[in-house]
Amino acid sequence: MSNKKRNRFITRIIVLSVLVAAIVFTIYTSLAKEKYDVLEVGDYAPDFALVDLNGEKHQLSEYKGQGVFLNFWGTWCAPCKKEMPAMGRQYEVYKDQGVQILAVNIAEPDLKVRTFAEQYGMTFPTLIDTTKSVMQAYNVKPLPTTLLINPEGKIVKIITGEMSENDIKGYMEQIKPG
Incomplete structure (x- = not known):
């Protein structure tokens, strides 16, 4: 050859x-x-448990009977920075009316998330999804993504992108217990 x-x-x-x-x-x-089904409006929200910045465990199923405003965000996300103060103001209005906010950060260091939460005055539970398992279960792609969960635990709306304060107020009204 x-x-x-x-x-x-x-x-x-x-x-x-x-x-x-x-x-x-x-x-x-x-x-x-691992395969995850794509969530749609009308589906039951998958249960999860994450720890907040104070070390307290929050399990979604424990919020049954309340509306849950489930927000996925990152410290680097410009729209997240814009909507956090509005979310905080609306949380103060709606928390005693049965609407809770769970703000899920996507796998950033504790100190970075804590600094952001203090800077933006986040008084609602701020959770860190260290393994991104909740993000995957909810098929979160862009940040911010917010899911509105009614008191029965069903997803009533999926919002991707920035929300105005009026949007947030209207969404909280939608999931407020009857």
Whole structure:
């Protein structure tokens, strides 16, 4: 076999090996990956338990009978920074009317989240999803994402993107217990 033919044969074997490895990797990751159903309005909100900045555990199912304003956010997220003060003001109005806010940060360091919460005056429970398991269970893609959960535990609305204070007020009215 000439050098030219041998080199071409080796190149083809390498390319074929890379393609086979890529196919095997793709099949393996798609089979091994945990699947989450896409949540829709009308579905029951998946239960979860996370710890807040004060070390207190919050389990969604413990809020049954109340409306839950479930907000996923990040300290780097510009719309999150804009809506947090409005959420805080509306929380003060609605917390005694049976509407709770659970603000779920996506896997940022405790100190960073604590500093943000103090800076923006967040008085509602601020939770950190360190493993991103709650984010995955709720199929959260863009931040901020907010889910409105009625007193029966069903999702009544999914909001992606920034909300105005009027939006927040209207949403809290929607999930306020009858």
